[in-house]
Amino acid sequence: MFKIRPRQIAELVGIMSMGYVFTRKDLSSEDNLSSSIHSGRGRSMQPELNVTEKDTDIIIINHIPMQLSSFQVPERGKVAIIRSPSDPHKAVVKRIVATEHQKIIPRKDKLHHYTNDDPFVEDDPVTIPKGYCWVEGDNEKSSTDSNFYGPVPVALIQGYAEFVVYPRLKSISNTIPQSTRERIKP
Amino acid sequence: MFKIRPRQIAELVGIMSMGYVFTRKVFSIGFIKGRSMQPELNVTEKDTDIIIINHIPMQLSSFQVPERGKVAIIRSPSDPHKAVVKRIVATEHQKIIPRKDKLHHYTNDDPFVEDDPVTIPKGYCWVEGDNEKSSTDSNFYGPVPVALIQGYAEFIVYPRLKSISNTIPQSTRERIKP
Numbered sequence: 001m002f003k004i005r006p007r008q009i010a011e012l013v014g015i016m017s018m019g020y021v022f023t024r025k026d027l028s029s030e031d032n033l034s035s036s037i038h039s040g041r042g043r044s045m046q047p048e049l050n051v052t053e054k055d056t057d058i059i060i061i062n063h064i065p066m067q068l069s070s071f072q073v074p075e076r077g078k079v080a081i082i083r084s085p086s087d088p089h090k091a092v093v094k095r096i097v098a099t100e101h102q103k104i105i106p107r108k109d110k111l112h113h114y115t116n117d118d119p120f121v122e123d124d125p126v127t128i129p130k131g132y133c134w135v136e137g138d139n140e141k142s143s144t145d146s147n148f149y150g151p152v153p154v155a156l157i158q159g160y161a162e163f164v165v166y167p168r169l170k171s172i173s174n175t176i177p178q179s180t181r182e183r184i185k186p
Numbered sequence: 187m188f189k190i191r192p193r194q195i196a197e198l199v200g201i202m203s204m205g206y207v208f209t210r211k212v213f214s215i216g217f218i219k220g221r222s223m224q225p226e227l228n229v230t231e232k233d234t235d236i237i238i239i240n241h242i243p244m245q246l247s248s249f250q251v252p253e254r255g256k257v258a259i260i261r262s263p264s265d266p267h268k269a270v271v272k273r274i275v276a277t278e279h280q281k282i283i284p285r286k287d288k289l290h291h292y293t294n295d296d297p298f299v300e301d302d303p304v305t306i307p308k309g310y311c312w313v314e315g316d317n318e319k320s321s322t323d324s325n326f327y328g329p330v331p332v333a334l335i336q337g338y339a340e341f342i343v344y345p346r347l348k349s350i351s352n353t354i355p356q357s358t359r360e361r362i363k364p
Contacts, residue, residue: 014200
């Protein structure tokens with residue numbers, strides 16, 4: 001039997017801590033959040049991610065930009081990993097379509113649960129406050145996103161989804177869909 | 187001059203990482219600035235109270251709804267690099283009447299009529315500074331996602347050792363239903 005000395009335990013804890021910090025602050029693969037990415041397993045980002053229903057794409061997440069004090073406004077068009085406003089232990093994968101001070105018309109047929117229970121009239125633009133952004137899944141038909149929970153604080157953004165490694169190596173596009181762009185001013 | 191070997195550097199990085207994880211996930215020390223939590227914190231204007239912050243409850247999967255009355259450290263919805271100290275006065279599904287004379291910037295630029303209660307959505311909470319006269323809180327930026335809560339302020343160590351109360355002020359409780 002191995003003799004386990006305190007030094008080995010300290011080294012093991014040190015290595016685990018370094019790994020933990022690295023996967024939270026630098027790069028990580030899809031499974032390394034403390035809770036699994038539930039919406040990433042669904043269809044809300046089709047066709048960018050999970051092209052067919054059976055897919056569970058594996059992606060590389062970049063946490064570095066969020067550590068810099070220069071990170072105030074996220075980059076429009078990037079797909080981000082965000083802690084869910086509805087559930088503090090879940091993370092979701094959505095595209096950042098609008099940022100602070102922009103105005104966006106929410107998607108039709110969605111109730112807006114973040115005010116006094118009255119759904120917005122579909123054509124009323126929402127002004128995104130400072131420190132917030134608006135996120136949407138690419139798949140209009142199947143996504144719980146800002147159209148449901150409203151603008152999301154930038155502080156909830158954990159990382160950018162940089163590229164897909166499985167089932168094929170592909171970089172993730174930074175383009176906001178045209179139909180979405182038409183709903184945003186300026 | 188010291189000979190610095192790779193092992194020493196690895197040990198140093200290891201120790202720094204352990205410290206980093208400990209202060210994010212277990213306990214840390216906070217320095218409080220401002221008057222928004224008077225008289226609980228920073229009783230006189232010149233004070234900068236030092237507090238102990240407990241990060242442990244947030245790591246547990248059972249942490250879904252924060253504890254009402256606790257003072258929490260929260261990442262600011264307005265600025266992702268700042269943290270604020272506020273009391274959790276209401277939680278999901280409760281209704282609260284925002285404090286008067288505050289504009290509500292989280293909808294279409296129309297301030298709420300002061301008597302309209304706001305229903306707090308699932309996954310959110312309502313935070314306020316104890317000092318009515320001087321606090322930027324949910325009355326300004328609306329309900330805050332629970333995911334932004336970093337820790338509970340458990341007690342003050344400087345200038346005196348005192349535990350931080352978990353009581354919602356009476357005047358605040360009157361604005362909350364149920």
